[in-house]
Amino acid sequence: MLDGLRRLEYRGYDSAGVAVITADGLAVERKAGRLANLEAELVGQEGFVGTAGMGHTRWATHGAPVDRNSHPHRDVSGKVAVVHNGIIENFHALRVELEADGVEFSSDTDTETVAHLVAREYDGDLPETVRKVCRRLEGAFTLVVTHADEPDMIVAARRSSPLVVGIGDKEMFLASDVSAFIEHTRDAVELGQDQVVTIARSGYEVTDFYGEPAPTNHFQVNWDLSAAEKGGHDYFMLKEIEEQPEALANTLRGHFVDGRIVLDEQRMADQDLRDVDKVFVIACGTAYHSGLVAKYAIEHWTRLPVEVELASEFRYRDPVLDRDTLVVAISQSGETADTLEAVRHAREQKARVLAICNTNGAQIPRESDAVLYTHAGPEVGVAATKTFLAQIAANFLVGLALAQARGTKYSDEVAREFHELEQMPAAVSQVLQTVDSVRALGRQLADSKAVLFLGRHVGYPVALEGALKLKELAYMHAEGFAAGELKHGPIALIEQDLPVVVVMPSPKGRAVLHAKLLSNISEIQARGARTIVIAEEGDETVRPFADELIEVPQVPTLLQPLVSTVPLQVLAAEIARARGYDVDKPRNLAKSVTVE
Numbered sequence: 001m002l003d004g005l006r007r008l009e010y011r012g013y014d015s016a017g018v019a020v021i022t023a024d025g026l027a028v029e030r031k032a033g034r035l036a037n038l039e040a041e042l043v044g045q046e047g048f049v050g051t052a053g054m055g056h057t058r059w060a061t062h063g064a065p066v067d068r069n070s071h072p073h074r075d076v077s078g079k080v081a082v083v084h085n086g087i088i089e090n091f092h093a094l095r096v097e098l099e100a101d102g103v104e105f106s107s108d109t110d111t112e113t114v115a116h117l118v119a120r121e122y123d124g125d126l127p128e129t130v131r132k133v134c135r136r137l138e139g140a141f142t143l144v145v146t147h148a149d150e151p152d153m154i155v156a157a158r159r160s161s162p163l164v165v166g167i168g169d170k171e172m173f174l175a176s177d178v179s180a181f182i183e184h185t186r187d188a189v190e191l192g193q194d195q196v197v198t199i200a201r202s203g204y205e206v207t208d209f210y211g212e213p214a215p216t217n218h219f220q221v222n223w224d225l226s227a228a229e230k231g232g233h234d235y236f237m238l239k240e241i242e243e244q245p246e247a248l249a250n251t252l253r254g255h256f257v258d259g260r261i262v263l264d265e266q267r268m269a270d271q272d273l274r275d276v277d278k279v280f281v282i283a284c285g286t287a288y289h290s291g292l293v294a295k296y297a298i299e300h301w302t303r304l305p306v307e308v309e310l311a312s313e314f315r316y317r318d319p320v321l322d323r324d325t326l327v328v329a330i331s332q333s334g335e336t337a338d339t340l341e342a343v344r345h346a347r348e349q350k351a352r353v354l355a356i357c358n359t360n361g362a363q364i365p366r367e368s369d370a371v372l373y374t375h376a377g378p379e380v381g382v383a384a385t386k387t388f389l390a391q392i393a394a395n396f397l398v399g400l401a402l403a404q405a406r407g408t409k410y411s412d413e414v415a416r417e418f419h420e421l422e423q424m425p426a427a428v429s430q431v432l433q434t435v436d437s438v439r440a441l442g443r444q445l446a447d448s449k450a451v452l453f454l455g456r457h458v459g460y461p462v463a464l465e466g467a468l469k470l471k472e473l474a475y476m477h478a479e480g481f482a483a484g485e486l487k488h489g490p491i492a493l494i495e496q497d498l499p500v501v502v503v504m505p506s507p508k509g510r511a512v513l514h515a516k517l518l519s520n521i522s523e524i525q526a527r528g529a530r531t532i533v534i535a536e537e538g539d540e541t542v543r544p545f546a547d548e549l550i551e552v553p554q555v556p557t558l559l560q561p562l563v564s565t566v567p568l569q570v571l572a573a574e575i576a577r578a579r580g581y582d583v584d585k586p587r588n589l590a591k592s593v594t595v596e
């Protein structure tokens, strides 16, 4: 169980706990902090002997990350244990109800209400009890429940949070994702929305929340344990940065067949794609930045208006949508609550949704009309790297699919664009071979107070992404700006020796923008900034403006983010390392944000 938790730790790491069903009842240990704290606590402890149990790593939502709020949670008798991922939105009302019944709570969590509800409703049939309890819960949850009176059974349920069952040889597993049990089996069953699975010696059984047998999706995991290990690097993130050429190649593979772009799943008619008259791109964080890049390509290729919006904002305003609106929802995990809610909001208004996702069968693709997977492989580092590049590639495929459907590009033009995309893994490999100087620069910048990032056109989302990486990894103040906006305010931030990273466009591809950016750099140089310039190889005009020059290969303008983001990822990782931070697990963050 601890091995499994280690692989899931990226999902949350502010406390951890285990419960084992033993001959004497439940043995439970919980500890605030990293999993290592729990492991240290368990050393030498006897009594954790059994063949069934549950474990949890937490990312705090309700209640501070302290021992007593760690999972598993128990009822008053100590016979029921529960672990939970998600948020139970009506927990407050349930808690008031339970307290009125005389139940004493020992934590501040929403999860503990489930343990008490199970104990109160239990009548000797744990699966039925769990179903009954689930029917009373609102929000998103994956729950795993045991009762000491039925020691050979574990019951789990899911609504809007992930849960997979691993089917081994005389052993069974339950986890939020397959990496937890891939070492033991690749044979897996993915649970659907509002389903309950009972695992017993006789096998497993899946029902809906009312006890009716429910259909499930049985699948074979097609990546192995080594893909989820660090492959000789100190951190997963560093390995994932190096995997970017492969992630790009895998994302493109198989999507250009007989001269046409094809998606992975299309549950809408071709005509619906042709009828699209407006595109919204919705996503969060890094995925949102990939969406900003998509806008330039989709508008250019299709002449459709494209709006890019943060999912959390889109959801709570009144976007104008109808059945001819295509909403492109981008999410690595496919389970980000903000994006999922935005998808539902769009579908309620009859818009078509196309998901771009890195996780097979996750909730967002399940609820969408079409799906394109980024085949970047598992991304364990909390900061997104290879999935960002893969998302950009997938966005371009969507743009080309739309151009093809609408006839705004001839098929030979689509083929040429696709062919250019196919050259990008090699270009990214070339960048990766030259990042040692970026590492050295990162070490020099480790004591900076702040770093600014500037870009124009597709360089602007790159600037935003560079700043986000630095904030989340190095806990350093960082801001990305559209370079043209500088003079409208941010230039006041420039002071002597402030590092400013500038993402240059190609002097050939975008001569006008290039010239404008050179002026922007001289403005900040005149005010004392230390300029770090990312520019195309052979761009000699930029040299006098760069205190530090980072060269990237020449590629078509729209594809530049694929090469210019890579040095920024390396820079942020190196600054974070030099400052002594855990690059894979930045503070306060979780890989999958399943709460709004």
Ligand code: F6R
Pocket: 284, 285, 286, 287, 288, 330, 331, 332, 333, 334, 335, 336, 339, 382, 383, 384, 385, 468, 472, 591, 592, 593
């Ligand atoms: C930043 C990062 C986050 C995610 C965001 C969306 O490095 O990883 O900003 O991009 O939380 O997550 P997904 O793509 O899973 O929806």
